[in-house]
Each structure stands twice: as structure tokens, then as C-alpha cells.
Amino acid sequence: MPVRFSIPSPPLSWSSFQVGPLTVHTYALCILTGIVAAVIITDRRLRARGAPSGLAIDAAIWAVPMGIVVARLYHVVTHPGDYFAAGDNLWNVFAIWDGGNAIYGAEIGGAVGILIACHRAGFRFLGFADALAPALLVAQAIGRFGNYFNHELFGVPTTLPWGLQIEATNPKFPPGLPPGTLFTPLFLYEQIWDVLGAILIVVLGRRGVLRLGESIASYFIWYGIGRAYLESIRIDPTSGGFLGIPDNEWASFVLIAIGLTLFVVLRLRPPRPLQARDESVAKEPVEPVASEAQ
Numbered sequence: 001m002p003v004r005f006s007i008p009s010p011p012l013s014w015s016s017f018q019v020g021p022l023t024v025h026t027y028a029l030c031i032l033t034g035i036v037a038a039v040i041i042t043d044r045r046l047r048a049r050g051a052p053s054g055l056a057i058d059a060a061i062w063a064v065p066m067g068i069v070v071a072r073l074y075h076v077v078t079h080p081g082d083y084f085a086a087g088d089n090l091w092n093v094f095a096i097w098d099g100g101n102a103i104y105g106a107e108i109g110g111a112v113g114i115l116i117a118c119h120r121a122g123f124r125f126l127g128f129a130d131a132l133a134p135a136l137l138v139a140q141a142i143g144r145f146g147n148y149f150n151h152e153l154f155g156v157p158t159t160l161p162w163g164l165q166i167e168a169t170n171p172k173f174p175p176g177l178p179p180g181t182l183f184t185p186l187f188l189y190e191q192i193w194d195v196l197g198a199i200l201i202v203v204l205g206r207r208g209v210l211r212l213g214e215s216i217a218s219y220f221i222w223y224g225i226g227r228a229y230l231e232s233i234r235i236d237p238t239s240g241g242f243l244g245i246p247d248n249e250w251a252s253f254v255l256i257a258i259g260l261t262l263f264v265v266l267r268l269r270p271p272r273p274l275q276a277r278d279e280s281v282a283k284e285p286v287e288p289v290a291s292e293a294q
Contacts, residue, residue: 005161005162006161006162006163006164006165006182007162007163007164007165007185007188008165009148009151009164009165009166009167010148010149012151014026014149015027015149015150015151026146026149026150027146027147027149027150028146029146030142030143030144030145030146030149031143031146033142033143034138034139034140034141034142034143035060035064035139037135037138037139037142038132038135038136038138038139039056039057039060039135040135041134041135041138042056042059042128042131042132042135043055043056043057045130045131045132045134045135046127046128046131049127049131051121051123051127051128051131052121052122052123055117055118055121055123055128056131058117058120058121059113059114059117059118059128061113061117062112062113062114062116062117063109063110063111063112063113063114063117064110064113065113066109066110066112066113067105067106067107067109067110067113068106068109069109070105070106070108070109070110070112071102071103071105071106071109072093072102072105073105074102074104074105074106074108075102075105076093078102078247078248102248103140103227104248104251104255107136114128114129114132124212126212126213126216127212129213129215129216130205130210130212130213130214130215130216131215132216133201133215133216133218133219134197134198134199134201134202134215134219135198136219137194137195137197137198137201137219137222137223138194138195138198140190140194140223141190141191141194141195141198144187144188144190144191144194145187145191147187148185148187148188151166151167151170151172152172152187152236153186153187153190153234153236154166154172154183154184154185154186154187154234154235154236155183155184155185155186155189155230155233155234155235156183156184156233156235157177157181157182157183157184158182158183158184159182160182160184162185162188163182163183163184163185164182164183164184164185164188165182166181166183167179168180172236174235174236183235184233186230186233186234189226189230190226190227190230193222193223193226194223194226197218197219197222197223197226200218200222201215201218201219201222204218211266211267212266213262213266214262214263214266216262217258217259217260217262217263217266218259219259220255220256220258220259220262221255221256221259221260221263223252223255224252224253224254224255224256224259225252225256227248227249227252227255228249228252228253228256231246231248231249231252232249234246
């Protein structure tokens with residue numbers, strides 16, 4: 001009998017472990033690791049753009065808690081059947097360690113936090129967003145390991161050798177399919193897509209192709225396209241949606257539209273400096289994007 005290759009899901013016992021009286025969830029560790037990576041990458045890119053020292057950390061202090069709260073709120077609102085059906089425990093609304101933290105919600109909350117930090121520092125929001133764009137993709141790629149450990153975020157059945165094993169006892173296992181069915185590893189597809197996007201943005205930035213605001217616009221378009229496709233083949237529980245299209249897919253279309261619109265608007269305007277809107281803050285000359293140390 002021929003050997004059937006596939007990607008095994010890790011043991012469910014790996015999804016959490018005990019440290020004394022505390023339960024540490026692997027999903028949360030993946031998210032935190034992604035956040036740390038994003039702060040480090042963004043800080044380096046911001047310093048190359050002449051940003052005030054510590055701006056990335058200041059922004060994280062505002063953006064991370066706001067992003068977590070809005071991410072969870074977005075998920076709960078778009079998945080009401082998972083939390084408000086008869087017999088459900090309402091406290092599960094706050095169980096972020098079990099998964100269910102929407103990236104689009106995190107971006108909305110995080111953007112508000114970054115706006116606050118940039119306003120306080122006198123640094124252009126678009127300049128910060130450009131520095132953040134590839135770091136955000138790296139953070140999302142790292143965070144998707146949490147979905148792998150939670151046995152979630154998978155797509156249509158597949159016979160490809162990188163099909164993902166999901167146990168038939170998993171509540172997310174689609175009814176009617178035989179045990180042993182392999183599924184498309186959407187978490188892995190998104191990780192690859194995110195890393196490629198981060199590399200592309202960095203390369204275009206170093207070559208001076210992207211102007212102020214266009215790195216984050218590229219992120220919107222790149223991530224929106226990838227996420228829209230992945231949502232279209234996703235079959236583990238997803239949010240409801242208009243015309244049978246999941247809410248996250250609609251959100252992806254909106255993200256693409258925002259990115260395209262931002263590109264058009266920025267190209268119609270004369271180039272602007274990367275640094276602060278307040279000339280008293282931006283006294284030093286700013287290095288061009290093409291020569292920044294990524």
C-alpha cells in the first residue's frame with residue numbers, strides 16, 4: 001500500500017502547559033511572539049526614518065491592548081452562534097486563549113493606538129504605518145502557528161501531500177466526511193503568503209519604488225487578496241455573511257479597496273516627507289526610503 005504523506009496536527013496536549021498554578025496557552029505565546037517580532041522590526045525601520053527613540057514601544061503600549069480587545073470583539077460579533085446559542089457559557093466570550101481573535105479587529109484597534117502614539121510624538125501616521133507594514137505580515141505569519149496548535153484554520157479536503165490531519169472528534173471537523181480526510185492547511189498558506197509579502201515590501205522600499213504611505217497600501221492589497229482567497233476555501237467554522245460570503249471575505253474586499261484608493265490618492269499628491277508633520281520635530285534630514293536600513 002503506498003505511503004500517504006500529510007502534515008500531522010500536533011498533540012492537543014501541546015496547546016497548553018502548566019507553569020505552577022498557571023495554564024500557559026501556546027496560541028497566546030504565538031501571538032505574543034509575533035507582537036515582539038513586529039515591535040523589533042518596526043523599531044529598526046523607524047530609527048532609519050529618523051523617528052523619536054522608543055516610538056515603536058510607545059505605540060505598542062497603546063496598540064497591543066486596544067488591538068486585543070477589538071480583535072476579540074470583532075470575532076464574537078461575527079460569530080454569535082459560537083457564544084450566544086442555547087446552553088453556551090457566556091464566559092467563553094472572554095476566552096481568547098481558545099482562539100478566535102480576528103486579525104481585522106486587531107488592525108482596527110491597533111491603528112487607533114498607533115494614531116494616539118504618533119500624535120503624541122509628532123510623527124506622521126503614514127510614516128509609522130509604512131515601517132510597520134512588513135513587520136505586521138511577519139507577526140501574522142508567526143501568530144498562525146497558534147491556529148496549527150489549536151487544530152483550526154483549515155480548508156477544503158485535499159489529496160495533496162501537504163494535506164493537514166484533523167481528528168474526526170474535533171468539533172470543527174465537517175460533518176459527513178470520513179475520518180482520515182486531509183484538509184488544505186490554510187494557516188500554512190497564509191504564512192507563506194505573508195512572508196512573501198513582507199519580502200516584497202522591503203525590497204520595493206529599498207529600491208525607492210514606494211513613496212510615503214505606499215508600503216501600508218501595498219500591505220492592504222497583498223494581505224486582502226490572500227485572505228479573500230483563503231476565506232473562499234475555508235470550511236472550519238467561519239463567520240456568517242451577506243449573500244453567502246463570509247464577513248472576513250467582505251472585509252478583505254474592503255481592505256483591497258482601501259489599499260487601491262490610498263495608492264491612487266498618494267500618487268495624485270506631491271511626495272511628502274517621511275517624518276513629523278511638525279517641522280520643529282523633524283529638524284534632521286530624512287534618509288530616502290531606498291537607502292534605509294531595513
